[in-house]
Amino acid sequence: MTNASPTVARVLAADLCSGCGLCAGVSSGAIVMRAESPGFARPAQLRAITRGTEARIAGSCPGSVVSPWPRDQQRHPYWGTWRQTLTGAATDPEIRFAGASGGALSALLVHALEQRMVDRVLHIEADPARPTGNRIRWSATREEVLAGAGSRYASSSPLETIERALSRGGRFAFVGKPCDVSALRQLGRYDPRVATHVPLALSFFCGGLPSSAGAEEVVRSMGLSPEEVTDFRYRGHGWPGLTVARTADGRSGEMSYAESWGKHLSRQVQFRCKICPDAVGGVADIACADAWYGDAAGYPSFEEQDGRSLIISRTAVGDALLQSARAAGVIDAAPLAIDEVERMQPAQAQRKRMIAARTAAVLACLQPVPVMRDLDVGKAARAGRLYDTGHNFLGTLRRVLGWWWRGWRTPASRRAGR
Incomplete structure (x- = not known):
C-alpha cells in the first residue's frame, strides 16, 4: 500500500491537473473529485491506494504524461496524425443546428449507435442542478445524444466512472477533451478492457477549460x-x-x-491548458473542430451562419466510421489539405508553437511539466517567431513565480490554482 499518491500530490502542487477524473476512476473510491476555487474539478484522496493503482495514475494522468502521437503514419506538428481531413456538416438539419460547429461529432455518434458499432456513448451534458456545470451521461439513442450536444466550457471529469464503465461490459464510445482521451489511451496500457470495451474514442479541438x-x-x-x-x-x-x-x-x-x-x-482557463502539447485530440480516432471562415486578415469570423465542422480521422477505426457515415449520407463533407487547417484554427497553431517556450519557463522555475514525448513540440517551436517565443517565456515565468510567492505565503492558494 501507499498512503498519499505521489503523482496526484505533485500534479496538484504544480497546478498541472486537468480535472479528467482518471485518478478517481481507478482508485476504488480512495480518490474523489471535488470542486475547488475558482471552479475546477480536483482530486481529493480519502484513503491509501495500492502500488498498482499508483502505477496506473502515474502512467496515465495527463498532468504526469501525455499520450504520444503514433510514429507509423503521416502527421503534422500542429494537427497530429491524420488519414482524412475534411470539412462538412451533418445532413440532418436538427443535428447540425443543435451541435457545435456543423454537428459532425453528434452525427458520427448517432451513426455509430444506429449501425451497432457501439451499444452506448459516454459523454457529458449540462447538470440540471447547476446548469453552467456538467455531469456525466450515457446515451443509447439519437435523442439522448442530442440532449448532450453542444460545447460545454466548464469542468468535466468523464473518467471519474471509468472502472464502473469498463466493468459493465459491452462496447461504448467515449467522447472527451483531448486530455481525457490521452488519459484513456494511457490507461489502456495497463488495462486491456479499454481496448475491448471502448472501440471508439472521439475528441475535439480544445481552447482550454475555464473555471x-x-x-x-x-x-x-x-x-x-x-x-x-x-x-x-x-x-x-x-x-x-x-x-x-x-x-x-x-x-x-x-x-x-x-x-x-x-x-x-x-x-479563466486553467494553467494545465496553457502548456497543453495536444489540444487537438491527437490520439482520438476522430477529432472535430470548428471550420471557421476567415475574414480578410485571416482571423476567424464568428458571424452566425450554417455550421461547418473540421473532421480529422486519425486511425483505421475512425476512418471506417467516417467512411460509413459519408456512404450513408449522414455526413456531407469535402477533402481539405492539412496545411489549410491553420486558416481555420490559427489560435491552435500559435499555441502549439509556443508550448516549448512556456514549458521551458516552468522548468526554469524548477517546477515539473508533463512528459511530452513524440508530440512534435520542438518541431512546432521552430516555426514560431522569436518575439512571440520570448513574450510567452517571460509571461509564463512571471505567472509561475507569482504562484510560488503566493504559495509560500498561503499554500492553500497554490493548490487552488490562484
Missing part, C-alpha cells in the same frame, strides 16, 4: 444572478450560436460567442 467563475461572470454580465439560472447554453442552436441563460421566472440573457469566450471564459 466555473468564468460562466458566473458571463451570467452576471447578462444582468442575472448565477443562483437564479435554471438553463444555460454556452453555444449551439446555430453556429457558433449564442450563449443563453434562463431563469425559472422567464427572464433570460444572451451574449455572442465572441464576447462570452473572448471577454470572459478564455481569461
